[in-house]
Amino acid sequence: MLGSFTYCNPTKLYFGKDALDGLNEELPKYGKRVLLVYGGGSIKKNGIYGKVVEILKANGKEIYEDAGVMPNPTHEKLNEGVALARAAKADLILAVGGGSVCDYAKAVSVSVNCDDDPWEKYFINFDEPTCEIVPVGCVLTMVGTGSEMNGGSVITNHKQKLKIGHVFGENVFPKFSVMNPEFTYSLPEYQMVSGIYDIMCHILEQYFSGTDDNTSDYVMEGLLRSLIHSADIAVENPADYEARSNIMWTATWALNTFVAKGKATDWMVHMLGQAVAAHTDATHGMTLAAVSMPYYRYILPYGTEKFARYAVAVWGVNHEGKTQTQTAYEGLERMESWMKKIGLVMNITELGATPEMLDGIVNSTKIMTGGYKVLDGKDIRAILKASY
Amino acid sequence: MLGSFTYCNPTKLYFGKDALDGLNEELPKYGKRVLLVYGGGSIKKNGIYGKVVEILKANGKEIYEDAGVMPNPTHEKLNEGVALARAAKADLILAVGGGSVCDYAKAVSVSVNCDDDPWEKYFINFDEPTCEIVPVGCVLTMVGTGSEMNGGSVITNHKQKLKIGHVFGENVFPKFSVMNPEFTYSLPEYQMVSGIYDIMCHILEQYFSGTDDNTSDYVMEGLLRSLIHSADIAVENPADYEARSNIMWTATWALNTFVAKGKATDWMVHMLGQAVAAHTDATHGMTLAAVSMPYYRYILPYGTEKFARYAVAVWGVNHEGKTQTQTAYEGLERMESWMKKIGLVMNITELGATPEMLDGIVNSTKIMTGGYKVLDGKDIRAILKASY
Numbered sequence: 001m002l003g004s005f006t007y008c009n010p011t012k013l014y015f016g017k018d019a020l021d022g023l024n025e026e027l028p029k030y031g032k033r034v035l036l037v038y039g040g041g042s043i044k045k046n047g048i049y050g051k052v053v054e055i056l057k058a059n060g061k062e063i064y065e066d067a068g069v070m071p072n073p074t075h076e077k078l079n080e081g082v083a084l085a086r087a088a089k090a091d092l093i094l095a096v097g098g099g100s101v102c103d104y105a106k107a108v109s110v111s112v113n114c115d116d117d118p119w120e121k122y123f124i125n126f127d128e129p130t131c132e133i134v135p136v137g138c139v140l141t142m143v144g145t146g147s148e149m150n151g152g153s154v155i156t157n158h159k160q161k162l163k164i165g166h167v168f169g170e171n172v173f174p175k176f177s178v179m180n181p182e183f184t185y186s187l188p189e190y191q192m193v194s195g196i197y198d199i200m201c202h203i204l205e206q207y208f209s210g211t212d213d214n215t216s217d218y219v220m221e222g223l224l225r226s227l228i229h230s231a232d233i234a235v236e237n238p239a240d241y242e243a244r245s246n247i248m249w250t251a252t253w254a255l256n257t258f259v260a261k262g263k264a265t266d267w268m269v270h271m272l273g274q275a276v277a278a279h280t281d282a283t284h285g286m287t288l289a290a291v292s293m294p295y296y297r298y299i300l301p302y303g304t305e306k307f308a309r310y311a312v313a314v315w316g317v318n319h320e321g322k323t324q325t326q327t328a329y330e331g332l333e334r335m336e337s338w339m340k341k342i343g344l345v346m347n348i349t350e351l352g353a354t355p356e357m358l359d360g361i362v363n364s365t366k367i368m369t370g371g372y373k374v375l376d377g378k379d380i381r382a383i384l385k386a387s388y
Numbered sequence: 389m390l391g392s393f394t395y396c397n398p399t400k401l402y403f404g405k406d407a408l409d410g411l412n413e414e415l416p417k418y419g420k421r422v423l424l425v426y427g428g429g430s431i432k433k434n435g436i437y438g439k440v441v442e443i444l445k446a447n448g449k450e451i452y453e454d455a456g457v458m459p460n461p462t463h464e465k466l467n468e469g470v471a472l473a474r475a476a477k478a479d480l481i482l483a484v485g486g487g488s489v490c491d492y493a494k495a496v497s498v499s500v501n502c503d504d505d506p507w508e509k510y511f512i513n514f515d516e517p518t519c520e521i522v523p524v525g526c527v528l529t530m531v532g533t534g535s536e537m538n539g540g541s542v543i544t545n546h547k548q549k550l551k552i553g554h555v556f557g558e559n560v561f562p563k564f565s566v567m568n569p570e571f572t573y574s575l576p577e578y579q580m581v582s583g584i585y586d587i588m589c590h591i592l593e594q595y596f597s598g599t600d601d602n603t604s605d606y607v608m609e610g611l612l613r614s615l616i617h618s619a620d621i622a623v624e625n626p627a628d629y630e631a632r633s634n635i636m637w638t639a640t641w642a643l644n645t646f647v648a649k650g651k652a653t654d655w656m657v658h659m660l661g662q663a664v665a666a667h668t669d670a671t672h673g674m675t676l677a678a679v680s681m682p683y684y685r686y687i688l689p690y691g692t693e694k695f696a697r698y699a700v701a702v703w704g705v706n707h708e709g710k711t712q713t714q715t716a717y718e719g720l721e722r723m724e725s726w727m728k729k730i731g732l733v734m735n736i737t738e739l740g741a742t743p744e745m746l747d748g749i750v751n752s753t754k755i756m757t758g759g760y761k762v763l764d765g766k767d768i769r770a771i772l773k774a775s776y
Contacts (some may be wrong), residue, residue, distance in 0.1 A: 384484025
């Protein structure tokens with residue numbers, strides 16, 4: 001842990017089959033006016049909406065609604081949500097959904113009492129909130145982003161072809177999150193698998209950085225091993241509670257700031273994936289999967305030692321009689337086979353990217369500097385070409 | 389994660405070489421009257437006391453002192469501290485020291501505004517605080533207990549020959565902790581190594597429980613591997629910042645409630661070690677080390693699968709061509725060799741336990757039920773006999 005840092009994560013988590021009861025603990029702490037934020041309405045079909053509304057009413061709350069949050073929440077939708085939250089004079093924003101809904105709720109929460117355009121303020125200029133923040137709580141129905149216990153918020157601007165994340169401080173973290181693994185059962189397999197790879201990618205973005213000796217790397221190897229093990233079970237049997245609960249818990253700890261402490265962190269796969277999504281509107285985890293192998297093969301020579309460590313510690317590669325480079329590539333081969341096996345999309349063509357989009361995607365890709373190689377436009381083009 | 393649980397850990401951590409600057413962030417949040425709690429005065433020799441006092445004064449604080457907290461804080465000392473905190477009308481209790489000082493500060497914090505005898509209320513009856521709690525902050529100078537980010541507080545009653553821990557809720561957790569690995573350099577090697585084993589034991593107490601598949605077990609394997617790696621470096625060179633910082637961070641995460649989630653947890657080594665300490669006043673980590681091997685060898689047949697997993701995942705035992713039992717015992721042999729190598733005390737005789745104390749230590753040992761075998765008096769006697 002060579003660097004200096006602070007750590008604080010005050011989000012209260014209610015985890016398990018009866019987690020929704022946690023709302024009865026939390027709701028009395030806030031005023032009467034609750035803005036209920038959700039997505040396309042699947043929570044009405046699976047009954048979660050009804051249960052939440054019942055608990056809100058039992059706690060004497062007035063419910064205001066903000067529905068229709070899309071998988072990649074847009075600038076326009078954000079402006080709409082801010083107007084709804086203002087009209088409702090919301091005391092609490094309750095997000096019921098996956099990471100997009102939680103991300104969006106946070107973006108609304110820091111914009112309600114703020115006159116600036118939120119897209120400009122937070123996602124272009126990366127300003128910090130200077131106005132009063134409306135508290136957010138989450139009821140999680142999809143797993144992957146870790147948004148339930150962090151300050152992350154990703155918004156897409158289709159006109160500008162940009163999908164940008166702002167990582168807010170602990171004052172914007174959800175005050176509480178309800179995590180019932182059973183709430184994720186009704187998710188289509190495509191979404192489940194996409195979420196699993198989002199988790200893996202979050203860990204790898206933090207793992208593949210630095211050459212120092214850091215406790216976080218050992219913890220991440222543990223998280224990865226648990227994730228791979230549980231993902232295999234969940235793909236076979238999506239209603240395996242233990243596997244789904246392990247995946248849910250791993251998602252939270254992959255991105256609640258803990259394993260980043262003392263690390264440089266990379267995030268280049270996310271920059272590439274988000275650029276693809278800005279042009280295709282494809283599912284987040286799948287965009288990450290589709291660019292990962294080309295990216296990792298491209299940077300492997302610059303971080304061979306860590307890739308070899310990854311191969312042995314996570315994928316159980318036997319390194320005896322092999323060079324470090326051979327071991328490292330063998331790890332990526334195992335990872336690639338596994339990704340195909342669980343049903344991830346391995347190229348951006350399948351996600352709707354056309355050759356004509358290449359220039360645009362290159363231009364939409366933000367360059368990060370914490371990985372094993374700082375890419376330039378030529379590198380990005382080469383990686384994206386290999387992703388088609 | 390088969391069980392249901394809540395998780396909340398609001399402690400803010402300032403970590404690194406300039407961590408003490410964090411006091412300037414935190415002190416303005418509290419009133420003027422600060423009770424400075426510390427131990428035998430080593431912080432005056434190594435300069436930490438002077439630095440803390442300077443920052444307190446620069447922040448306009450009135451300083452009241454409570455010195456002389458002993459390694460195993462006593463019931464009598466606790467009563468004295470409560471009287472001092474009342475007289476000072478403390479707005480904040482600032483603990484500067486190791487786990488004992490932090491533990492003690494928490495016990496004072498829940499007793500200042502309470503009429504009951506704290507020993508009876510919290511450590512015999514395990515009541516929860518019902519009175520206003522004085523906030524606690526910590527400046528850590530010794531690593532091991534994890535007290536800087538949890539609700540744990542252990543107090544010893546020599547008359548009753550009892551050393552008992554109460555695990556308080558998040559309202560009693562330190563509001564902030566300052567963690568500068570350099571502050572631990574001046575610690576004698578005996579104390580450093582004792583702290584390292586305290587950390588290892590905390591992890592193992594949580595690891596050796598249950599037969600379920602739990603993400604926490606994978607994380608704990610990572611923490612253990614990092615700890616062993618860094619401990620080897622720190623024993624060779626106690627001023628290796630990276631190793632000492634990894635050990636400090638591992639200590640916090642070994643016992644800040646994270647890795648216990650969804651687990652049964654054992655804690656029987658602590659019960660045995662605390663009973664030894666109640667009769668000998670020996671250093672905490674050494675009492676744990678001295679009883680561990682006899683305990684683990686005794687319970688191994690009841691949890692062979694987990695002990696074999698431990699051998700492979702943590703100690704790198706090659707399991708090919710071996711029975712699970714052989715693999716499991718080989719792991720314990722590697723652990724035992726390592727414990728001796730880093731200088732841990734491997735028997736309670738060396739800690740001052742005499743044969744005449746045996747009956748008393750057996751009687752002082754509280755029986756826990758979360759491990760692989762629920763012990764009876766006969767078992768405890770056999771384990772303690774093997775610990776002499």
